[in-house]
Amino acid sequence: MSPKEIVFISGKGGTGKTTITSSFVWWLHLKGEKFIIADADVDAADMHILMEPRPWKEEEFVGKSVAQINDELCTYCDICRGLCRFDAIYIDEDGTYRVNPFRCDGCTLCEIACPVQAIEMVPQVVGRWFLSRTPYGPMVHARLKPGAENSGNLVTMVKHQAHLLAEKEEIPYIVVDGPPGIGCPVTSAISGASFVAVVAEPSFSAIHDMERAVETAEHFGVPHGILINKAGINPENEEKIRDYARRRGIPFLGEVPFTRCVVDALVKREIAASSCEEVRGALEGAFGKILEVVNES
Amino acid sequence: MILSVASGKGGTGKTTFSVLLARAAAPALYIDADVEEPNGGIFLKPEIEREEDFTEPVPRIIPEKCTYCGECARACPYKALVIIPPPAKKDLFFPELCHSCGVCAYVCPEQGALIEVPRKKGVIRTGRSGQLDFMEGILNIGEPTAVPLIKALMKKARNYKGDVIVDAPPGTSCPVVEAVSEADFVLLVAEPTPFGLHDLSLVVEMVRELDKKFAIVINKAQEGNTLVEDYARRQGIPVLFKIPFSEEIARMYSKGELPFGEFEPQLKEVFARIREMVE
Amino acid sequence: MKIFITSKGRELDSKVDPRFGRAEYYIIYDTETAEFRAEENPFKKGQTAVGISLAQRVIEEGAQVAISGNFGPNAFEVLKAAEIRLFRAGGEMKVKEAVDAFLRGELPEMDSATPREVADRLEKELK
Known part of the structure; x- marks a missing residue:
């Protein structure tokens, strides 16, 4: 039942x-x-x-993926930053390209467009869940x-x-x-x-x-x-x-x-x-x- | 100075609190960024002078040019597009799922088979309420995310010459992050109940993560109830103002009114103090 | 003819999964050969639009009939556009029982009168 x-x-x-x-x-x-x-x-x-509740079991919870730029592969071509409609890609003070995870919508456009495959989508741990006694x-x-x-x-x-x-x-x-x-x-x-x-x-x-x-x-x-x-x-x-x-x-x-x-x-x-x-x-x-x-x- | 109230x-x-403070801070700009439920206007009763559409690009399939290869649908991360291959040859678009990211147009291999057209997702209304400039965003019902409209409002906040008070949406998720991301200072409004305290602690975590200067305002404050004050002291967060629990305010509120005059002198001081803290 | 059935397990003895988009498995049953194949639903833990994703899978699998407990509004629209017939298997039915009931013509078909449309009509009448 x-x-x-x-x-x-x-x-x-x-x-x-x-x-x-x-x-x-x-x-x-x-x-x-x-x-x-x-x-x-x-x-x-x-x-x-x-x-x-008193938790007796807890685990991480994985949610949406966000873009991550591999600085070793990045050629600073700026294509991704120009394409991103969420203004999630910015140039850091040291000149490297970075992704603001709050803004990134996980749309994959930058990953598709990057000519040197320097971008990949990485799943984010967004929280934890618990089994508890009450x-x-x-x-x-x-x-x-x-x-x-x-x-x-x-x-x-x-x-x-x-x-x-x-x-x-x-x-x-x-x-x-x-x-x-x-x-x-x-x-x-x-x-x-x-x-x-x-x-x-x-x-x-x-x-x-x-x-x-x-x-x-x-x-x-x-x-x-x-x-x-x-x-x-x-x-x-x-x-x-x-x-x-x-x-x-x-x-x-x-x-x-x-x-x-x-x-x-x-x-x-x-x-x-x-x-x-x-x-x-x-x-x-x-x-x-x-x-x-x-x-x- | 941009001040967000969350x-x-x-x-x-x-x-x-936002409208009380905005009135006291006038001349200034009040922005209602709670775009799914904007109700600052109920109390400020602005004269609306302008209304502009807020649009975002969405895909449209041109049947004469489309080969129904399905590249766009496979690439769409939100599954807002479905292509049914030949012989049926149909396309379905779910606007409530589309985030206007542009992936579909980017991957389409056929020139001109998928074009992007603007779709109205809400409006931005501007006007005046006494000495106060007024702006509100209203998101169409069923839109998947409030973030783009809030972003458009925040852009206007940045371009305004003068002080801006932003009434942010509730919660701690992406729309709120957007509404406080440009702020020089954030005020967190909380009620002195265990639920209120718990929700306050979440939003405190958020503003800390965003590295913002912030303070607390207590609403429905009751004599002898120090729940929020105790928390604020432990955390080293200033409490800048208290609106007392009052049936008179509740009654006025339900009629779309607020005691603007009563708190104005105090709120002018609060505003001056915030300016000091920012500078 | 190929039938697509959402399932809680990999066997014909498994129960029909009442959820469409977030079903654990799906089974493709071929009525001509009486053979079947089970697949894990790759979208069951998806973030959004799992119903649409699985509906696309139904099309790709070449099924003409889909059986589940519930079809969400979007999945329904996709499957109808692809001219796939939809049937509801309620309660605690096993996959094999659902297939047999379908072949005997005993499963209720979900036609254009979806609950959403009934709701819309009621709404208009109210106004």
């Missing part, structure tokens, strides 16, 4: 996705369920602050070097490691804190999931991103539902979200009120559902619905 |  994967995404950052995901973890643990936590929000991997169960997470970008590949890898572990230890669920945005990492996070919970905040830009996230889930045929976080700050937008769910036939999971308690819990590194009764009440129903759908499939 | 994560008050 393959483990069931429950993914939380939000589109826009700062909607409280991690608050909701950590509450789900807390709730599932309280029910006595076994699961693996996978933090795919690698840009701002905040789950570990609440989960306090009070709630095992956790797979990653950390990127500053300036490195999250990728679908890294998300896939984190999920893959979670699946390997789940299958080995016969753990039935994987809870994924998904990446922000609507790009490739999100597609990777949704692909293969049993359920996608879209966390929406009642602000104009968050609604727009929520729609994009829903479309992606629809495209992959993954069951999904919408949950409003910070309810009460804009009733008009909240109605828009509910209306959207209604018209599109998407299960509406519930709404979490905007309270000072959530902020205070966060400051104390506590999980919102554990510290705030209002939040717990609102989320129990939503979480129950999620498990119901997941176990039907 | 934060580890979205929603920390980066824009709030």
Whole structure:
């Protein structure tokens, strides 16, 4: 039996996705369920602050390749620098040609164009990933070097490691804190999931991103539902979200009120559902619905 | 002097602080480089005087000349081009994957079979808000990377005669690096929560790697909460300003307003101090 | 006729890999000879556009039919442009079961009405 994967995404950052995901973890643990936590929000991997993971295995993660110029072969012909559209190639103070790894896009044009094959593309170690223990169960997470970008590949890898572990230890669920945005990492996070919970905040830009996230889930045929976080700050937008769910036939999971308690819990590194009764009440129903759908499939 | 305002994560008050500071620093130029979510304009309410398209070259296959050999598609590192060989003879282009690197045009063996045409990827709008020059970049939805548009904005920052305040995108990845790469000084806005502190530590690592002078600004500062200050002291980073946690500011913010007058004298001093630190 | 199936292993007993672009392996099954060949998916750990890359591989392999759990929007577009027929094998199907089900005409074909298009249509109706 393959483990069931429950993914939380939000589109826009700062909607409280991690608050909701950590509450789900807390709730599932309280029910006595076994699961693996996978933090795919690698840009701002905040789950570990609440989960306090203790790593027992870690490995390097190799991402995009960037150009590297071999100074012994380089004839200073300047062709590469003229062609590069990312302004990544510069002449150092000592006159040698160098590549700014932050700017290099890995496009290979310089490598193709170099008349003396002095340039090669070298894969970069962009971060590390970890297998850890937490009070709630095992956790797979990653950390990127500053300036490195999250990728679908890294998300896939984190999920893959979670699946390997789940299958080995016969753990039935994987809870994924998904990446922000609507790009490739999100597609990777949704692909293969049993359920996608879209966390929406009642602000104009968050609604727009929520729609994009829903479309992606629809495209992959993954069951999904919408949950409003910070309810009460804009009733008009909240109605828009509910209306959207209604018209599109998407299960509406519930709404979490905007309270000072959530902020205070966060400051104390506590999980919102554990510290705030209002939040717990609102989320129990939503979480129950999620498990119901997941176990039907 | 170019001053970039950054934060580890979205929603920390980066824009709030940027526009407050820009107003206090006027006459100056405010640039909204958070091109995927530019909302400085909501508060500054500028009169827009000019709007120019931001374009980048993308490939176009000329069917009469193309032999469908597939060289371009094989060379494309982003797989933005697909060539379906004869007999089907089709080409597919995925603009959301294209980075406009030019590899396809470079490798095409047939003269004129693959040409590059400009594609609109966003706009740059300029205008005025009181004493302040205003500029914002707006990236089209679905574009793969914000970096080229930010680079175009930073070029304008360099050419401006006067002080520039850049509202950078959130996070620590390539777009942010681009938005702070030209800066003489970087201000990092953080909230005093464990998440906020963690995200701050990431962006601190980034500016250190880039070898920039920088300082911290605390948003939603609460009496008795010294989370960020303690960190700043340990790290030897100056804290230049605090915006207090206030429901009044939150209410104004949701209506697209900010208490400009209230902080102006203090922020003028902050700005003068930064200038000293730069020089 | 050659069939391209994404697979979790190298055998006909292996399960169909529900992911297209990031599938572990793919199997080319020849319906005339009942022979098959397994290859590791060279794009499974790729950075971007793995779906498009594997779709190009389907074309290069000369398959007329592709079977997987999901086809991403871009892979779908490429395969359709190359006039390759796409079928969905759901659940925990093994490769051989999927091939047999296809030959019996029991696998659902993914036609032009992709979920994306359904979504777009709904969106227009909303406006």
